[in-house]
Amino acid sequence: MLGFCLLLVSPAFAAPKIEEKNVGPAWVPGVVYTLSPKGMHVATAHGKDGKTLVTVDGVDGPLMDRILDGAAGGTVVKISEDGSYTRVPYKWTGPVAFSPNGERHAYAGQIGADTVVFLDGKEVFRGSNAVESLHFSPDSKHLFFLNRTTDSYQSYRLMMDGQPASPAFEPATLPVFSADGSRWALAASKPRNANQKFLVIDGKDAGYAGEEPQLTPDGKHLVCIVRQWQKGSVLVDGKELISGWGVDKFVISPTGDIGAIVIPGSDNRKKLFLNGKPVVDDAGDVVFSPDGKRMAAICALNQKAWVILDGQKHKEYWPIANVAFTPDSSKCVYVAHAGDKDYVVINGKENDDGNVLLHYRPIYAQTGNSIIYEAGFMMQRLSVHYNDHIEPQSLMNAHMTLSPDGTHFKYYRKDPDNLMRLIEDGATNAPAFMQMGAPIFFSPDSKHFIAPLFQSYWCDGQKVVSANKPLGFTPDSQHLIWQGRDSSPDGVILNTYYVNGDLVAKFSARGSTWTGIGIPKAWEQQPDGTIVFVGSATGVTYGLGPVKRITVTPDPNVTYDTWRAKLKASGVAKPTSYAPQLTPDSNREMFLAEATK
DSSP states (O other), X not given: OOEEEXXXXXXXXXXXXXXXXXXXXXXXXXXXXXXXXXXXXXXXXXXXXXXXXXXXXXXXXXXXXEEEETTTTSEEEEEXXXXXXXXXXXXXXXSOEEOTTSSOEEEEEEETTEEEEEETTEEEEEESSOEEEEEEOTTSOOEEEEEEOSSSTTOEEEEETTEEOSOOBBSOOOOEEOTXXXXXXXXXXXXXXXXXXEEEETTEEOSSOOEEEEEOTTXXXXXXXXXXXXXXXXXETTEEEEEESEEEEEEEOTTSOEEEEEEOSTTOOOEEEETTEEEEXXXXXXXXXXXXXXXXXXXXXXXXXXXXXXXXXXXXXXXEEEEEEOTTSSOEEEEEEETTEEEEEETTEESSSOBSEEOSOOEEOSSSSOEEEEEESSTTSXXXXXXXXXXXXXXXXXXXXXXXXXXXXXXXXXXXXXXXXXXXTTBOOSOOBSSOOOOOEEOTTSSOEEEEETTEEXXXXXXXXXXXXXXXXXXXXSOEEEEEEEEOTTXXXXXXXXXXXXXXXXXXXXXXXXXXXXXXXXXXXXXXXXXEEEEEOOOSGGGOOOEEEEEEEOOTTOOHHHHHHHHHHSSEEEOTTOOOOBOTTXXXXXXXXXXXX
C-alpha cells in the first residue's frame, strides 16, 4: 500500500461569478434581523432619527414610533438609536413575517396612537387596537392576523389582507388551511359566551358549528367534530357522518377517506368507522399509508394490543408503538413488546428473533421502503439492522444514516480494539480512527456522501484532509458547501465559505441578533442554480459591518465530481501527516486528498 496526499490550491477551472449586495445595516444593540424561510431575504428592525423602521433587503420602510417585536419578550417595543427599549404589554410573535415562499413580508407597528400593518411595504391596515400573529397562507397569497376588539377582554377578529374576515371571537384562534392554501376555516366562540360556537369557512358563516376543523386534501370538504352531553358527532360539510356517545378523533387519508374513532355506546369501548361505516372494534387510533390505499388500525383491550392491517389481524402484543408506513406505502412498521423482548414488525411479520433492547425506533429513508434501527442484548452489545440484514454486535454504534433513496446505509462502529470504523453498506473501507465521528450526510440524489473522520473527511471513498467543515450538498447534488475559520489582516475572526474548493464568501464570525428562526442558515441554492450566502461583513463597531447577500454562480463545468477528481489527480504529493494550511495570498484553505494504491 502506498499512501500519499495531493494538494490543490487553485483548480484549473473558471472561477465562479460572485455578486455582493448590502441587504441590512450593521448590527448595534437593538438591531434585530430576520431571515426568510426561502430565498435568503433579510429583514432588519432598527432605530433611525429617534424612530423605528424595518429594512427588507436594504430597502427602508416607513418610520414608526414602535414595532411589534416578539424577540423582545413578546411585547410591543420601541427601539431607539442607542439601543434602549420601551415595553408595552401587547403580545406578539415576531418583528417581520415572511411568506412560505419567502417572496412576501409583513410587519406591524405604531404610528402615533394607531396600529399599522404593512404588507410588502404598503400599508394595508390602520386601527386603534393591537394586532397579533401575522402569518401567511400556505400558498403565500394572503396575509392573516388577529386584531383585538372591545367585545371582551380576550376577543379578536380575524383579518385577511387588512380586511375583516370573521366576526369577533375568543380565545385567540388561527385558521386551518387546505393543502394548497386556497381554502381556510376558523372555529371559535362568541365573546363572553364559550358555549355559543360558530364556524367560518372562506370568510363566510358556515351556518353550523364544529370543533377541530380540517379540510380534505383536495380542499373540497370540511370535516369537524360536534361534542355535546353524552353525544359526539363527526360532520362533513355540516352533515352528520357518524355519531355516538363520544368522538375521540378523526383522521383524513391522503385520498380523502375519513377514519373516526368513536365510542358508540355507554360501555366506553371504542370503534373505528371508515367513511361512516363500522370496520374495527376496540380501535384507539388509525394510520393511513402515504398513497391512501392502506389502513392500519391500532387496537387494545385488557392489556393486549394488536394491529389490523388492510383488514387482517396481526399477532397480539403489549404494548405496540410507533405504527407508520414507509414512504412508498409498501411496508407497515411498528414496534411491539412480548415477554421480555421487543420486536420490529413489518407487515405483520417480526423482522428478527426479538431483542431485549431496541435502542431507537426505526429510521426511514426519504423514499422507498428501507429502514434501519439498533437492537440487541444490552448496551455495548447492539447490532445495526438494515432491512433484513443484521450487522455484527459492537461496543457502540453511532450516526446511523440512510441515503435518501434507502439503497445505502452508513454508520460508525466501535470495535473491541477501541477504534472507530466507518461502516459503508456493511464494508469497512475508510481508515480506522480514535474519536467519535460526526453525523454523516448524503447528497439529495443519493450518489455522494460525506463522513467525518478524525481531522479529515471520507468523501465517496476518498480521504480529504481539511480544517474546513462540510455543511451539505446543494439540492441539485452538484456542489458541496464548506465552512472554514480564518482571520483578516487586522485580526478579525471570519467565517469563510467554499463552493466545492472555491472560496466565495467571508463574513464576520461575531454573532448578532436574529429572531424567529433560531440560528440562521448561511446559504441556500436558488431555483436558477445560483447559491446565496448571507452574513455580516467586518466592521469597526462591534466587529460587524453591513449584512451582505452574496450570490454565487458556479462555473457549469465545475461540480463536486470534477473538483474531487482534480483534487486527486492534479496535486503535489505530500506526506500523509501534512497539516492543512492557508495560502498567504488569499487566506485560502488548502484541501488535501489522500489516496491509497
